[in-house]
Amino acid sequence: MKRLPLLLLSGLAVAAVAACPGKKPETPAPVSAGPDADSLARAQKAHDDSMKAAQDEADRRAREDAERRQKTADSLAGIGRTTDAVKTILGTMIHFDYDKAIIRGGDAAVLDQKVAILQANPPLRIRISGHCDERGSDEYNLALGNRRATAAKQYLVSHGIDASRVETVSYGEERPIDPGHNEEAWAKNRRDEVDILAGGDALKQP
Amino acid sequence: MKPVGLLAIVVAVYPSSRLVAQDTSAVDRGVRIGILYRPGVRPGIVILTGRAPALDSVRTIMARDIDYSDRFELITLPGSDSIRLAAPSPALGPRPAAGTGTGKTSGGAASAGGLNYPLYQALGADFAVAVTPAGADSVVVTVHDVAGGAVRREVRSRLPPLTDPGFRMAVHRLSDRVVEATLGAPGIAATRVLFVMDGKAYVIDQDGADRRLVSSTDHAAMSPAWAGDGRRFSYMEFWQGHGRLFVQDVASGKRAPVATTGQALDFTPAFSPDGKTLAFSRAIEEGTDIYTVNIKDGCCLQRLTVGRFYDNLSPTYSPDGQRIAFVSTRAGLPQIYVMAADGTDQQLFAPFDYGATGSSNAPEWSPDGQAVAFHRDVAGTLQVFVLDVRTRAVRQLTSVGRNEDPTWAPDSRHMAFVSDRSGYRQLWIIDLETGRIRPLLQQSGARLPAWSPRLPETAPSTP
Numbered sequence: 001m002k003r004l005p006l007l008l009l010s011g012l013a014v015a016a017v018a019a020c021p022g023k024k025p026e027t028p029a030p031v032s033a034g035p036d037a038d039s040l041a042r043a044q045k046a047h048d049d050s051m052k053a054a055q056d057e058a059d060r061r062a063r064e065d066a067e068r069r070q071k072t073a074d075s076l077a078g079i080g081r082t083t084d085a086v087k088t089i090l091g092t093m094i095h096f097d098y099d100k101a102i103i104r105g106g107d108a109a110v111l112d113q114k115v116a117i118l119q120a121n122p123p124l125r126i127r128i129s130g131h132c133d134e135r136g137s138d139e140y141n142l143a144l145g146n147r148r149a150t151a152a153k154q155y156l157v158s159h160g161i162d163a164s165r166v167e168t169v170s171y172g173e174e175r176p177i178d179p180g181h182n183e184e185a186w187a188k189n190r191r192d193e194v195d196i197l198a199g200g201d202a203l204k205q206p
Numbered sequence: 207m208k209p210v211g212l213l214a215i216v217v218a219v220y221p222s223s224r225l226v227a228q229d230t231s232a233v234d235r236g237v238r239i240g241i242l243y244r245p246g247v248r249p250g251i252v253i254l255t256g257r258a259p260a261l262d263s264v265r266t267i268m269a270r271d272i273d274y275s276d277r278f279e280l281i282t283l284p285g286s287d288s289i290r291l292a293a294p295s296p297a298l299g300p301r302p303a304a305g306t307g308t309g310k311t312s313g314g315a316a317s318a319g320g321l322n323y324p325l326y327q328a329l330g331a332d333f334a335v336a337v338t339p340a341g342a343d344s345v346v347v348t349v350h351d352v353a354g355g356a357v358r359r360e361v362r363s364r365l366p367p368l369t370d371p372g373f374r375m376a377v378h379r380l381s382d383r384v385v386e387a388t389l390g391a392p393g394i395a396a397t398r399v400l401f402v403m404d405g406k407a408y409v410i411d412q413d414g415a416d417r418r419l420v421s422s423t424d425h426a427a428m429s430p431a432w433a434g435d436g437r438r439f440s441y442m443e444f445w446q447g448h449g450r451l452f453v454q455d456v457a458s459g460k461r462a463p464v465a466t467t468g469q470a471l472d473f474t475p476a477f478s479p480d481g482k483t484l485a486f487s488r489a490i491e492e493g494t495d496i497y498t499v500n501i502k503d504g505c506c507l508q509r510l511t512v513g514r515f516y517d518n519l520s521p522t523y524s525p526d527g528q529r530i531a532f533v534s535t536r537a538g539l540p541q542i543y544v545m546a547a548d549g550t551d552q553q554l555f556a557p558f559d560y561g562a563t564g565s566s567n568a569p570e571w572s573p574d575g576q577a578v579a580f581h582r583d584v585a586g587t588l589q590v591f592v593l594d595v596r597t598r599a600v601r602q603l604t605s606v607g608r609n610e611d612p613t614w615a616p617d618s619r620h621m622a623f624v625s626d627r628s629g630y631r632q633l634w635i636i637d638l639e640t641g642r643i644r645p646l647l648q649q650s651g652a653r654l655p656a657w658s659p660r661l662p663e664t665a666p667s668t669p
Contacts, residue, residue, distance in 0.1 A: 099539075136565070136567075137540075137565070137588070138428070138568075139428070139487075139567065140517075140520070140533065140540055142428075142473050142487075142489060143494035143519050146471060146489035146517075147517070169471060170471055171444070174428070
């Protein structure tokens with residue numbers, strides 16, 4: 001039952017790729033006789049082309065994905081193979097702009113590492129907590145922190161992690177890591193933290 | 207005619223009596239003679255000193271309550287000895303003016319009932335209040351109408367001993383009786399303010415005394431809110447990152463988790479005026495939205511808003527229970543909206559200039575229904591605003607420092623809020639009529655205040 005939405009999602013993704021007309025190569029207009037057979041062949045060719053383009057696109061994405069994973073894995077390998085090292089990477093925080101819950105470009109790589117770790121450790125379950133700086137309203141910040149935690153979870157799920165493995169919570173501005181009242185402290189406090197809920201006793205390197 | 211010569215002496219003896227009164231008094235700092243209720247001038251009131259030292263703390267608390275009501279000029283007298291030089295002590299026994307016809311005598315140091323009315327009138331008092339013991343466990347509060355030269359009202363009340371936890375609230379109730387007897391207006395002395403400090407919820411008397419811890423100590427608490435009857439309150443606690451709502455009984459201190467909450471992040475509870483429904487914000491992965499739950503029967507969770515791509519939070523009921531003001535980010539930044547109590551007819555409440563007005567949050571509907579207080583981001587800091595419900599005009603109330611999370615007193619003219627105007631964040635109280643501002647709590651870190659309704663009596667006070 002739990003896998004059903006995922007299957008549906010991946011089905012949709014394939015359909016979306018197949019339907020994508022953007023990269024379709026221009027078919028040169030052939031000069032020949034037998035309009036019926038000709039148009040049939042043209043249609044067939046166009047169809048084949050678009051299918052091929054879609055396939056190529058999918059292959060290319062898979063390749064890029066794999067390359068990126070490999071890069072991630074390589075970087076992880078460089079850090080060390082202990083559970084603690086993996087935990088450190090898993091626990092790397094991501095940060096946000098003021099009153100925003102959008103994953104910054106630079107933080108995508110940080111989340112990619114978490115995807116890799118989660119994929120390498122199927123029993124692993126995590127909790128993402130969203131946090132805010134002290135400038136906003138205390139209660140509004142609970143909603144904002146919730147958006148920040150959810151944004152990270154959505155990234156993980158869209159990269160293949162089962163949603164049931166990731167819990168989200170928000171602490172608003174209640175748990176600052178820097179008690180200062182300046183931009184430096186605020187920037188640190190606008191963050192997502194990751195905690196291990198289960199399956200973190202022995203973590204494998206991706 | 208007034209005995210001018212005597213007055214001159216009296217003024218000479220007490221030259222600075224009016225100067226002791228608060229500095230926000232409207233115009234007249236001199237001696238007033240016989241004229242009541244001039245526009246812009248608040249009536250003068252004096253708490254008479256007495257011979258029973260046991261009641262000094264009663265008088266002190268009462269004087270502060272009456273001062274904090276911001277409805278009077280509180281006249282402070284010198285020590286009781288010096289006053290007895292000029293007038294017999296009121297503790298000797300003021301006499302009710304019950305049809306004796308002697309309420310007004312012309313001149314003379316000692317007037318009717320043992321109270322020197324002309325003297326107090328010369329001091330600027332329109333009312334004088336005497337507190338005298340009546341038996342072992344009761345007091346009599348006598349309210350004199352100084353200009354009328356008669357006793358306005360006598361209130362006999364049981365008073366718990368000084369060490370009793372109910373002592374202060376009993377005195378606050380007496381203060382409210384004085385306000386009622388003099389001006390016919392209900393007071394706010396018998397009220398308390400809930401607030402959060404260091405992750406715990408506390409309650410404190412409106413005069414800043416008697417702070418008590420009310421939440422548990424093992425979970426961080428937020429967003430306390432009173433029920434309309436003053437017998438219960440609700441607040442949120444973090445449990446493993448979830449927000450759980452509790453409803454707690456004031457008298458017993460016992461609390462119960464709100465049914466249907468606990469697995470999500472539930473926060474900002476708000477009681478419906480009839481006390482049967484709790485509205486609150488719930489944050490799930492889809493976003494934050496407003497729900498209601500029937501707390502009488504512990505059932506019937508209802509979702510009032512469906513944001514999906516924006517958040518809805520911080521509900522506050524109108525006193526008639528028909529409408530809910532709330533915060534929504536539907537236009538980008540959070541602003542103040544209003545809807546019917548069933549979630550229909552959602553519309554903008556506090557107007558704003560798109561792209562110019564800062565975030566608006568933390569709305570609270572006033573007990574008289576005419577206004578909604580909230581805070582708004584102005585040039586990078588927060589200021590308290592008031593929305594006029596009828597005209598939808600918005601007025602900025604504060605401008606010094608950062609000011610946030612306003613909460614109304616039951617008289618709808620006082621408001622508690624958080625401000626860093628003194629250098630650190632603490633609780634303040636403002637009177638909207640006079641503009642007078644006073645700290646409620648000197649300690650730093652207090653926030654999210656919630657002012658109670660007039661609190662019900664837990665024990666009978668009439669002997």
